Amino acid sequence: MSDVSMTVNGRQVSASVEDRTLLVHFLREHLGLTGTHVGCDTSQCGACVVHVDGKAVKSCSMLAVQASGSEVITIEGLAGMGDLHPVQAAFREHHGLQCGFCTPGMIMTAVDMIRRHPQGLDEATVRAELEGNICRCTGYHNIVKAILAASRTMAKAPKGRAKKAA
Structure with a gap:
């Protein structure tokens, strides 16, 4: 057993976990944050x-022990109270989901992608960077x-707002 301590969605958390506990299981089972989905356990699907x-x-x-001391943000912590993050709002507006299973992982990947490309994205880049996220429902068109x-x-948002949103 190992003690882990980290900030999750702005809240300091600590627990004693088995050394082999994956971060996804720590989030879901120890913290009740079930928005992060388990799809494959092999790093293939991105859920x-x-x-x-x-x-x-x-x-x-x-492993959860590898994340000890880190700041972790899950889909539940992405947006402010009652608000949607701009990526969440865009997924809703552009029908970027069907069953919703892959959606949290897609959104978290997209937020990171946009952060790394603040000048904007093109379709080829988005499709290439989504390669590690599998959706079995949508065909990706609306996600892209x-x-x-x-x-x-x-990219159009004032710098303070864009930074807060990311």
């Missing part, structure tokens, strides 16, 4: 993407449209 210290990470390939729309919206 488990969260942000660790500001970067997108597949939480099924990271949503990410491109969010990228444009966030």
Whole structure:
């Protein structure tokens, strides 16, 4: 057993976990944050993407002890109270989801992608960077449209607001 302590969605959390506990299972089972999905446990599908210290990470390939001392943001912590993050709003507006299983991971990947490309994105870049996220329902067209729309919206936002939104 190991003690882990981290900030999750702005809240300091601590627990004692088995050394082999994956971050995704820590989030879901110890903290009750079930928005991060377990799709494959092999880093293939992207349903488990969260942000660790500001970067997108597949939480099924990271141990909870590896995240100790880090800041973790899950889909539940992405937006403010009652508000949608611009990427969440774009997914809703552009019908970027069907069953919703992959959506949290897609959104977390998209937020990281937009952060890394503040000048904006093109379709080829979005499609290439989504390669590690699997959607079995949508065919990706509306997901790509949503990410491109969010990228444009966030690029136009005043710097203070864009930074807060990301």
